[in-house]
Amino acid sequence: METQALFESVPNFSEGRRHDVMEAIAAAAGTAYLLDTDPDPDHNRAVVSIAGRRDRLVEGLMGAIGEAVRRIDLREHRGVHPRVGAADVVPIIPIGGATLADLGGPDLHLTAGAVCVGARRTLVAFNVTLFDIDLVGARALARSIRESSAGLRGVQALAFELPGSRVQLSMNLFRIDETTPSDVIAELERRGVAMGAQQVVGLCPAIAATPAADGRLLEGRLASAAADAGGDRCESRGGDEHTALADRLRREAAGFARLVADQDAMLGGAERAAALIHVLDAAQVLDGELSAMLEAAARGLRAAVTPATAGVYRARIDALDARLA
Template sequence: MKKIVECVPNFSEGRDSETIEAIAEAIRQTPGCTLLDVDPGQSTNRTVYTFVGDPESIIEGALAAARVAREKIDMRNHKGEHPRFGAMDVCPFIPVKGVSMEECAEIAEKFAMAAAEELHVPFYLYEASAKEEYRRKLPDIREGEYEGLPERLTDPRWKPDYGPLEFVPEWGATATGARMFLIAYNVNILGTPNQAHRIALNLREAGRGENEPGRLREVKGMGWFVNEYNVAQVTVNLNDYRVTPIHLLYEEVKHEAKLLRVAVTGSEIVGIVPLESLLMAADYFIEKEQLFIYEEDQKIRLAVERLGLNSISPFIPEKRIIEYIVAEKPDEPLASLSVRDFIEEIGSRSSAPGGGSASAAIAAVGVGLGAMVAKLTYGVRRFEDVQPHMMKVIPGLHELTRELIPMIDADTSAFNEYVEGMRMPRNSEEEKQARFKKMQAGLKTAINVPLTTMRLGNKAWDSLIEIARHGNPASKSDTQVGAKALETGIWGAYQNVLINMVDIEDDVYRRTILKEAEQLMQRAHQKCAEIIAELEKI
């Protein structure tokens, strides 16, 4: 799996377009890094950059950006709404894919070490990279901000982790570390900055102090007025969106605003957002409003509309959701073929694709037909009495169809490990043993693919029975074909399990897998017959 790290440096410059672009270009020009977003703010006089890369490249990208900031930003001239203490104020590293938090903590420390040495400026480590507990939280490190740094640097407790002890007036200091995916989120209110700040104080975890904490955990926030939007904002950082999700913060701001008799006019996400956070919001509104939405793109649209994420600028999911941005095109050469080309490929003078890929495709068609009938029944006025049945089965069948499609290609590539084993040398006893183990592992992989097809297909039977009993009678033949296709696909996958099991020498594994496969096959015969019998009553 490719390792992907996200870096979100915040620079204390949001007004000089030349400097903003120069930093962006430095990131773009770093091999292995992809700049995803640049979000400058006039009132905050701050720009947030978001880019991704592998662990080595991400450090180089952050260094390249810091070099430009060292040359072009002078903190002696900086004023802005946002708390800050450095030209590169904060530079967090976030695990996205194939990377642990511990690895990101090491990346942050390597970056701090290299940047401090080259640029001769102080760096503090925070969050997962912090060496001391009292330095873990960013507000604690940044207390007193830029203006308080000269005095703070004389305190031994606040000696920088890397870089000089003396105050560097044109730079200040930088905090870098590893953290969870932080969501910078602003809710717009038609009110004053004081009203926005009152709401923030009521909600943020720190509240108004130790004796008066706020209601929401893992939330930092304040209120301000954004001149370019002509609105006040409750501006927050959601440190852990699983603890306090976006929708909860939004709903709580609406509640507080109502008490103050001010209007909420949507919200904005600054930078990039995880897919899960928007799906959580969608599920909240679906339950609250008793809606029926199961497709991911429609869920995203619902979340965007209910949270008013288009209120400041268009929210384009493909450019703002991290999983969509870094997604790689599926390696599915067979599933991507036209139906004609796929069939002709099966019929070519080659052993692959063969029965396994065909079985996965047939099973997917069977489940897909069931999904089609359910969707054609749902929403039709004369079938209103069966709507609950269709609402229950549609999401599962829709997702199972999507899960079965990749099995078409997975079956064709299942023998790669086995073939690699066959090609291994066998001159010595050790080489023979290594070759044998590799080939046995390859056979188990080849067995697991059709077995997975059987398991996925098996999940569809109860839903197909519901459709047979309550689906649109005009689609009777579609349900019949779907049931038979699914049974055939499972049967074909079963035959692939059996033929690959012949050379397996692990008796315990053999007995366990054969028992499961036989049970899945028996259930397929039984459920298909049950569906056909049910449909004969129509």
């Protein structure tokens, strides 16, 4: 079976308060696999994570963007985050070896604004609440840690004042092979910055995950969506064995969705994702798309296992690597 090219997209919609609107936008993604919806009422913005093969993803994006255009009027929008459109930015991320070109146009829609569509590498959107600092100081801090100001590599940063006199440092970490959330926290601690809650916006690749990403691992959600789809297919086939397997797959899906950024949990998740490829194949419900999702999940979780953990579980690692070879 040929594994299909797989893509993720994380469109940012300018609505984070009206739950009925956010639910309608996510539902309109249609055939794409919905991995996550993450609204922020202060920013009045929601990040929706979807995945699938090229045609499935494009169809899902068109449905969700169309719903956003119908339901969001930027003339009435209020929120601390800058925006240019109802479907504000639509990044598309290859999960595999595919490449994409940027798209664009010069005209603005009267009520929906613009849609910024492009291809990029995986990034982590990471926010930190700051204490004992005002907005002016927070903006100076944001400027100082940006890559463009000779700060941390792969960091874009803004500062926002949130309701309740809270100040937030909002960052995109776009070179996660060089700067992870842990690196940012270490730098802020080195500078003596007083910090509160940490927040991952959307999903986080396991290799860059901290406890702030517990239950929000990209690979966990990919495996969850694949297991859930496999359960649906088993149920549609009918029969006692397929029905029992459907129940098991739905339990697996729930477990993958809750996967935490812990070494033992991520190794176990990698093993289970790799094993499910063979389970779905034996049940005759596997296709190239589900295989790609589970393989991406297993490989991503395996990559997050540190050498120290691998040394402790050498036999398990060798067996997993052989299965993924």
